[in-house]
Amino acid sequence: MSAWRLSLKQAPALRVDARGLSPAALAGLDAVAVGELALWHGNERVALGDLFAIEAHAEEGELRLEGELSKFDRIGWQLAAGSLRIDGPVGDYLGAGMSAGAIVANGDAGVLAACEMSGGRLDVAGSVGDFAASALPGSMDGMRGGTFIVRGHAGERFGDRMRRGSAIVFGDAGDFVASRMVAGTIAVAGAIGAHPGYGMRRGTLLAAGAQPTVPPCFVGNTVDIGVFWQLLARDLARHGGPFAALAKRAAPRRFVGDLAAGGKGELLIAG
Structure with a gap:
């Protein structure tokens, strides 16, 4: 299972439905594919690459999120495998x-x-x-x-x-x-x-x-x-x-x- 670090570029204007951010959802993808994944931002979909700086890291099966994420809801929604590490407040x-x-x-x-x-x-x-x-x-x-x-x-x-x-x-x-x-x-x-x-x-x-x-x-x-x-x-x-x-x-x-x-x-x- 791949491991990624996503660092927030800037806080979004509206709330974001982040249920799609899980280690399993990003497993096996390259950086381009990860950046093309979309999340709901209000009533519009926004590419992950527009919200986060994306880089791989060494912890297998772990997804790291960094930044002011208080407008990001449903992080870890129905998580069934892997690990999430979040550095910052969440929604x-x-x-x-x-x-x-x-x-x-x-x-x-x-x-x-x-x-x-x-x-x-x-x-x-x-x-x-x-x-x-x-x-x-x-x-x-x-x-x-x-x-x-x-x-x-x-x-x-x-x-x-x-x-x-x-x-x-x-x-x-x-x-x-x-x-x-x-x-x-x-x-x-x-x-x-x-x-x-x-x-x-x-x-x-x-x-x-x-x-x-x-x-x-x-x-x-x-x-x-x-x-x-x-x-x-x-x-x-x-x-x-x-x-x-x-x-x-x-x-x-x-x-x-x-x-x-x-x-x-x-x-x-x-x-």
Whole structure:
């Protein structure tokens, strides 16, 4: 699989649908053919060579994007193989629907990052907007697998309708984190906004930082979770940062809920 570096020449005037930018789509092409690929810019198609300076690089199977890409949406859309490395901020729907491969974004991302992700690894060095790890508009299922790491902050409704996988936030998370969550694990090292676990049916939400306000539809539970906690803490410790020493902390307080939605989810508040 070929490897390319695309460096943005200048920020586009309108938003760009970048779902066609993937390692697989560019595999086997020469520089001329890569430059002739077209992306939607508003309601017109623009050649890749008009937007980016194109050069080959040595990392097999990797596509690198560089520049101010905050108007480029759907980067990594349904990624199924290879890796993407992005140096700069990106637009909406980063890694949406990805099932395998890896994306590393060294900047911020817009709304709906990792929505309906089912596999692979998405690592965002900055912050993400609202509805990350959630469902696409009109869909019933959110993130379904894989590992999603946010090293900055997350917006509101993080993990809405999440069904499976691990979503990890090093910073703060906004209101309604883990809303309508069905399964999976969300861990937040910073502060959590209002109404965590709203409509939560199952799954785990770990508050490893500042103690959030426990919603009235969650109740305390005294079941011994010492063994489970060590397994969870060691798994999260692999990601480093504020989770590195988590296994040395005492087992957290456990609350179950949302009782209005069946009450089988859990909110863990680390001491």
